[in-house]
Amino acid sequence: MQFSTKAFSTSQTLGKYKTECLIVPVYPESAAGKNAGASGSKMKNNLGQTANDLEEHLSGFLKTAVASGDLGTSLGQTSLLRPNSAHAATGAQRILLVNAGTAKEQSAGLTPKQFEDMATSAFKACMQLGVSQIGCALLELEVQSRDIASKAQILVTIARQLHYRFNELKTNAASKIPASKITQIEFIARQDSELTAARSGLSVGVALANGVDTAKTLGNLPGNFCTPTYLAKHAQKIGKANGFKVEVLDKKQIQALKMGSFLSVAQGSVEPPKLIVMHYQGASAKLAPIALVGKGITFDTGGISLKPGAEMDEMKYDMCGAASVIGAFQTAAELKLKINLVGVIPACDNMPSGSATKPGDIFTSMSGQTIEVLNTDAEGRLVLCDALTFVKRFKPSTVIDIATLTGACVIALGHHHTGLFSKEIALTHELLDAGRQSGDTCWSMPMDDAYGELLKSNFADMANIGGRAGGSITAACFLAKFVEGYEWAHLDIAGTAWKSGAAKGSTGRPVPLLVEFLRKRAQA
Ligand code: BES
Ligand code: MN
Ligand code: ZN
Numbered sequence: 294m295q296f297s298t299k300a301f302s303t304s305q306t307l308g309k310y311k312t313e314c315l316i317v318p319v320y321p322e323s324a325a326g327k328n329a330g331a332s333g334s335k336m337k338n339n340l341g342q343t344a345n346d347l348e349e350h351l352s353g354f355l356k357t358a359v360a361s362g363d364l365g366t367s368l369g370q371t372s373l374l375r376p377n378s379a380h381a382a383t384g385a386q387r388i389l390l391v392n393a394g395t396a397k398e399q400s401a402g403l404t405p406k407q408f409e410d411m412a413t414s415a416f417k418a419c420m421q422l423g424v425s426q427i428g429c430a431l432l433e434l435e436v437q438s439r440d441i442a443s444k445a446q447i448l449v450t451i452a453r454q455l456h457y458r459f460n461e462l463k464t465n466a467a468s469k470i471p472a473s474k475i476t477q478i479e480f481i482a483r484q485d486s487e488l489t490a491a492r493s494g495l496s497v498g499v500a501l502a503n504g505v506d507t508a509k510t511l512g513n514l515p516g517n518f519c520t521p522t523y524l525a526k527h528a529q530k531i532g533k534a535n536g537f538k539v540e541v542l543d544k545k546q547i548q549a550l551k552m553g554s555f556l557s558v559a560q561g562s563v564e565p566p567k568l569i570v571m572h573y574q575g576a577s578a579k580l581a582p583i584a585l586v587g588k589g590i591t592f593d594t595g596g597i598s599l600k601p602g603a604e605m606d607e608m609k610y611d612m613c614g615a616a617s618v619i620g621a622f623q624t625a626a627e628l629k630l631k632i633n634l635v636g637v638i639p640a641c642d643n644m645p646s647g648s649a650t651k652p653g654d655i656f657t658s659m660s661g662q663t664i665e666v667l668n669t670d671a672e673g674r675l676v677l678c679d680a681l682t683f684v685k686r687f688k689p690s691t692v693i694d695i696a697t698l699t700g701a702c703v704i705a706l707g708h709h710h711t712g713l714f715s716k717e718i719a720l721t722h723e724l725l726d727a728g729r730q731s732g733d734t735c736w737s738m739p740m741d742d743a744y745g746e747l748l749k750s751n752f753a754d755m756a757n758i759g760g761r762a763g764g765s766i767t768a769a770c771f772l773a774k775f776v777e778g779y780e781w782a783h784l785d786i787a788g789t790a791w792k793s794g795a796a797k798g799s800t801g802r803p804v805p806l807l808v809e810f811l812r813k814r815a816q817a
Contacts, residue, residue: 294456294475296449296499298491300482304346308383312428312479315385316415317344318393319355321364341393342483343430350383351376355390364392368407369414373422385428391415393434402437405447405732412451420455420473430481432491441487442494443730445480449498450505450805452478457506459513459798497628501808504624505801507531511616512791512799516592516609521640524589524612525567528619528638532571535626537634542568552639552679554658558672559641561596561649568683569615571636573626575815582633583814584689584779585622585807586680588673588696589615589640596669597645598652604793611673613790613799614695615640621807628808630815635687639676643669655753659683660775665753673698674768675757678775685778691720693810694772695784695803701764703788710736711803712785714769720782724810733805735784738766745770 301307320339339359340348348355354376358364363372370392376383391411393399403411412431419427432444439447452475460469482491511519511527519527525541532539544565547556552568559566569589572582590611594600600608615638622636650656655665656675659682664675673696684692702712711728713735715721721737728734744766747759755774759767769783789802 294452295477296452296480296495297477298445298480298482298488298495300485300488302484304349307343307346307481308350310428310481311384312386313424313426314387314389314419314422315428315430316389316391316419317341317347317430318434319344319359319364319390320394320396320399321359321362321366321392339396341399342433343481344390347383347388355388358390364390368392368394369411371415371418373418387422387424389415389418391431399435402435404437405439408434408436408439408444409447409451409732412448413455416452416455420475423474425474426477426479427475428479428481432480432482432487441482441490442497445491445494446498446501448480449495450502453498453502453506457509459510461510497812500624500627501805503627504620504808505804507623508613508616508620508804509799509801511619512610512613514609516642519591519609519612520564521567521589521591521642522565524591524615524638524640525569528569528571531619531623535623537571537573537622537626540570542570550659550683551657552659552683553656554664554675555639555641555679557650557654557656557666558590558596558643558675561644561646562642564591564642566639566641569636569638569640571618571622571634573622573634575625575629576631576633578633580633581690582635582687583811584635584637584684584687584692585618586637586677586684586692586694587615587618588612588677588694588698589638590673590676591640591642593643593670593672594645596643596672597649598669599645600670607791607793610791610799611697612640613697613786616799617695617786617790617802617804617807620801620804621811624804624808625811628812630811632811632815634811635684635689637680637684639680641676643672658775662755662774663753665750665756667756668758671757671768674771677772681772681775689779692776692779692781693784693807694781695786695807697787697790698785699765699768699787701761701768702785705738705765706736706788708788708792710734711789711806712765713737713782714740714766714785715782716740716773717780717782720780723813724782724806727809727813728806731805731809733803733809735803735806738769740766740769740773742770745773
C-alpha cells in the first residue's frame with residue numbers, strides 16, 4: 294500500500310483532482326440548525342473547507358446530500374455520492390462524505406479516538422467499494438493536540454491496520470480472509486506549507502506499521518512454526534534488512550553464562566533455547582544504550598503445573614514481548630533514530646516432560662541468587678530475570694522489559710491498558726505520555742517493597758510466586774530483585790498483546806508505545 298500527499302491550494306485545482314474516491318468530511322448536524330452561529334475559521338456552513346471548495350463545482354450537490362440526513366447523527370457515518378455531468382463533474386469519480394461530528398465538536402477538536410474511529414469507518418467503506426486508489430481529505434480536521442504530522446501518522450496506521458491479513462497458513466483461496474484492493478492513498482493538503490509535516494507523518498506511520506506487522510505476524514504464527522530457532526532466524530532477517538546486528542547465543546553459550554533460571558524453563562522442551570541479542574547504533578558509541586528485554590516463550594503450556602485446556606492455544610502469544618522488541622527495532626532502524634539500542638530476548642518453550650522442572654526445584658540464576666520454583670507456570674519471570682542480569686554488560690541507561698507476564702494483569706486492567714511497573718517517576722511519566730500520544734496506553738501500577746515480601750521461600754533466596762493476590766505486582770517485584778545499575782520499567786502486556794474470540798489475533802502492541810517513547814528520547 295502506497296501513501297502520498299499532495300497540496301491543492303485552490304478550489305480550481307481541487308475540483309480537477311482525479312481520484313477513484315475522495316473522502317471528504319462534513320458536519321451534518323449543523324444542517325439541522327443545531328449549530329447555527331458556530332463558525333470555525335474553516336467552516337462556512339455544514340461543509341468543511343474541502344467540501345466547500347468542491348461544492349463550487351457541484352452546484353449545491355453536497356449541501357443537498359448533507360441536508361438529506363443520509364449521514365445520520367453519529368460520527369463516522371458515510372454516504373457515497375457519484376458526481377455526474379448533471380452537476381458538473383469533478384475529477385473525483387466518487388465522493389465519500391463522512392460525518393465528522395458537529396461543527397461545535399470540530400471547533401473544540403475531535404479526540405484522537407474519535408478521529409481514529411471516523412477514519413476507520415471511512416476506509417472500511419472504501420474497501421467495501423473495491424476501489425484501488427483513494428484521495429483523503431481528513432487532514433483538514435482539527436484533532437486535540439495532534440498536528441498535521443501526527444494526523445497523517447494516525448491515518449496511515451489505521452489504513453495499514455485494516456490492510457493487515459494473516460493468510461500465510463491458509464492454502465485454500467476461499468478460506469483466506471480477502472485482502473482489500475486499496476493500493477494507494479493520497480492525503481490532501483490545502484497548503485504547500487503542510488506538505489513537509491504531512492510527509493514526515495506518513496513515513497513515521499509506514500515505519501511504525503512495518504514494525505507492528507512484524508510483531509503481529511510473529512505473534513500469530515503457532516508454536517510449531519515460531520520456535521525459539523525460528524524467532525532467532527527471523528530477528529536476524531529483520532536485522533539484515535534494516536541494518537542492525539543480531540547475535541544468537543545457543544544452549545552451550547547460555548550455559549556458559551550460568552543462566553540457570555532461564556535454562557530451568559527450557560529444559561522440558563526438545564526445542565533448544567536461544568538468547569537473541571540485538572544491537573542498533575544510531576548515535577555515537579559513547580551514548581549509553583536503551584535496552585529492550587522481551588519475554589520470548591514460544592509456547593507456554595504451564596510446564597508440570599499444567600494450564601487448563603481451554604484457550605491454551607493462546608499461549609502461542611507468550612512471545613509477544615519478544616515480537617514487540619523485534620518490531621520496535623525494525624521501526625527505530627527504519628526511522629534512523631539517533632539513539633543506541635540493545636535488545637535481549639530469552640526464547641524457549643515451557644513444556645511438561647520427563648526432563649521438565651518439578652515444583653520445589655531450586656535453581657541458581659545468573660545473578661547468583663537462588664530461586665525455588667513453586668509453580669512452573671510462573672516461567673516468564675524465570676527467563677526475564679537472567680536477561681535483566683545479562684543486559685548489565687551493555688551499561689544501559691534505561692531498561693524496559695516487555696512481557697505477557699501475568700493473567701492477574703488482565704484481571705486488574707482488562708484489555709485496554711498495558712500494566713506499567715516502575716520505581717522511577719520520570720520514566721513512568723515518559724511511558725504514560727508515550728502511551729497517550731500513540732494511543733497505545735499503559736497504566737501505572739504500584740510496586741512497593743511490601744509486595745516483594747510475599748516471595749519469601751523457606752529453602753532458597755526467593756520463591757517464584759507470591760500467591761494470587763496482586764499477582765501482577767509480585768511478578769514485577771520478583772523482576773526488581775535482578776535490576777541493578779540502570780533505571781528500569783516493566784510492561785505487562787498480557788491483556789493487550791492479542792485479542793481473543795472471533796477477532797482472535799495479535800495486536801502488535803506495545804510497538805506504537807515503544808516507538809513513541811524512543812522517538813521522544815531521540816529528540817531529547
Ligand atoms: N503467560 C502467562 C500469563 C498469561 C496468562 C498471559 C493468561 C495472558 C493470559 C504466564 O506465564 C503465567 O502463566 N502466569 C501465571 C502466574 C502464576 C502461576 C503465578 C498466571 O498468570 O496464572
Ligand atoms: Mn506461564
Ligand atoms: Zn507465560
